[in-house]
Amino acid sequence: MSQLIWRVAFSVSLFAGVLCACPLRGQAQDLDGLLERARAAQSSGKYAEAAAIYAQATTLAPATPELWSNRGVMEYLAGQIGPSIISLKHALRMRPTLYIPMLFLGKGYIQSGKPGLALPYLNKAHSLQPNDPEVFLTLAKADAALNKPREAESAFANATRLTPDSPAAWLGLGTASLRVIAADGEELATTQPQSVWARALFADELLAQGRPLEAADTYNDALAKATPSQHATFARTVSWLKFHPDLFPIPANSQTALQKLDEQLSSAPSKASWPTCDAASALLDAAACAFWAGDYERSAAQADEALKRSPQDPEALYWSIKSNERMAVAALARFEDLAPRSAFAFDMVGDLYRDQRQMDSALGEYRKALEVDPHDPGALLGSVVADIGTSRLDEAAATDKIALADRPQDAQLNLLMAEVLAANFHYAEARPYLAKCAAGPPEIQPRVHLLLAHADAEEGSTEAAIREYQLALPGDQDGSIHFQLSRLYRKTGNVVLAQKAEDQAKALIAQRRANATIEMREMTGGAASR
Structure with missing residues (x-):
């Protein structure tokens, strides 16, 4: 920038x-x-x-x-x-x-929040300056926002070729590759969960997690159903895993299992049916050969071409995931090499700590970013969120004011300032900040309307509060907004709507408890299986 x-x-x-x-x-x-x-x-x-x-x-x-x-x-x-x-x-x-x-x-x-409107301008900009990395970076962000991870990955890759020393380009490429993996993994798990390709991929993951017995069982289950050609492909891939510990690091307790698995597969007669890896190889053979040769970008491209023809092909999904894993690791490693003490790097680590609710550690990373760039928007925003998360409201307000001096119309910063003021019951002071959120992204609007509803209710404007609570309902995850709306309906004498809102609140609470139970079962089941 x-x-x-x-x-x-x-x-x-x-x-x-x-x-x-x-x-x-x-x-x-x-x-x-x-x-x-x-x-x-x-x-x-x-x-x-x-x-x-x-x-x-x-x-x-x-x-x-x-x-x-x-x-x-x-x-x-x-x-x-x-x-x-x-x-x-x-x-x-x-x-x-x-x-x-x-x-x-x-x-x-x-x-x-309108990436679709961005594309015509960005495409025209690209036609004017096709070798400007900035337009590729921006196109990549638009594609990512439109949930087009492959297009985003391609644009970020172009940016890295034009500016190989750009931390932002490599970070974007790594992030986009991870999104491709997530999308393909979900597709494979949804449409082909029992395929030999899905089972082999899961076995690799079990090895990486240090669960060798489950990994061996899963591989054997896949191999029992594999054709001779598939058996040969897995043999060569397992051999690749063994001989590239730098690219596929696994815990010590998985290394013996991988060695035994490689010996088992290498001794099988189907080894002779390995792909020939010549210029005439079919798409998926070419994807496999490129992967084994270390050309992960070409492997991903071949798999992508196969997926255009057959979006649910489990073998194409397998090679796409495998190659994108390597691309993501390489891109993020390159980012860390280029920006070991950059605001970007500190922001990323701070965000990870914040996602894990380790707010003090997150604040430490954001402070490092601000030492590099006192106006770094990511660190300022992250600091405000972390301070609010630990109830340091005075510190949050002070940092938010600094950020708003640079970006006075930023909807998220204005919403956070309103949150701080509302937490101290200064609703009148919060209203000007909430007014600047009206043109903000859709995902923040339920929270904006909820704060306005609190302000209206506090000021005795019951009808206005009801309207705002109604607009805030899409953001109700635990039934609390429905309960507050129910109380106001009763206050106005509308018993029917009050009861309906209360019933909906109870349904949300029941659903949340059910989800928590399912999650706990999965966690304990996973723990027991280890």
Whole structure:
């Protein structure tokens, strides 16, 4: 992103002289001063200030599309996504071939939860500058948001080829590969759970988990049903696992089992039926051969081509998962090499700690990220969430204010500030922040409406509170919102709706208990099987 910001600043310097040649000398001098101030603000990360200065500049020179473009970019970086989209579209109406507005319109629509609207702009940007890694990174994010992990993976891979030293590209590639694995794994488990390919894949996982007896039983179960060709394929794959401990590390208690399994399979007569691995190999043979040769990207591509023809083919899913596992490991290792002390790396580790509810450890990682970049949005946001999670509301509010100075229109930051204020019963102060969440992504809206409902109820506006609670119902996971709505219905004398809401609350509670029971059975069953 920093390279893009430099390009924005450079574009201003290129046309500043032209602007200064306008007849109104005083106006040109004023504009020169504004541009200098804008460059200083953006270079120090004060994007909201830079956006405000560019807004003044567009008033002085409203017919200059580059000014509108830079205004839109600064508004985007300040979290003012709605105004950013308006400014960038205005720039394109004046000059439809500007690359930067196309790219940042794509970013803006992704940020606002509308990745489908981003694609036309990003595709046009790609046609203008096909070798710009930034457009590949942004296209990848759009594809990921549209649940197209393979397309995202391809775009991130292109970005790594263009910028092999980009931590963001390698992190994105690793993450996209993991999403491909998850999607293919779910497909295989749903449609072909008893296939020899699914069983062999599960056996590999058991080895990695240090469960060698179960792994051996699972492999033998698969081999009992395997054709001679499948038997040979598994023999060669197990041999590959054994001879590549650096790529397939397993616990010590699994190593003996893997050795015995390799000896068992290697002595079988079906070994002679291994794929020939020549140029004329069929798709899935080519996927297997590329995997054994260490060309995991080609293996994945061959498996992907087979899946286009037959989306539920268990062998194609098997090779896609196997090759993407190796690609994900390599990409994430490359990311760690490139960014051992980057804000990116600290953010990622902090997020992992936060997911595990280890908030103090998460905060420690976010502090490291902020030492590298005091304006790092991921670390600021993560710190606020972690502080709220540990009831450090004063610390959360202080950090949120710092983040909002850079991104005053960011819906999530505004919602978190409202959460802190509502927790202290400062509902009137929370309302302006909630108002800025209206244009935020759909997933936060139930929480926004819930806080508004609390505010209305606290202020005695029962009907308004009921309307807000109704809008918050999609976010009710434990029946609590239905119960609160039920009480308000009773308060207004509507016993029928009150009873209905209460019944729905009880149903949600029962469902949650059932889910918890199932989860506990699975956990204890898994533990017992070990």
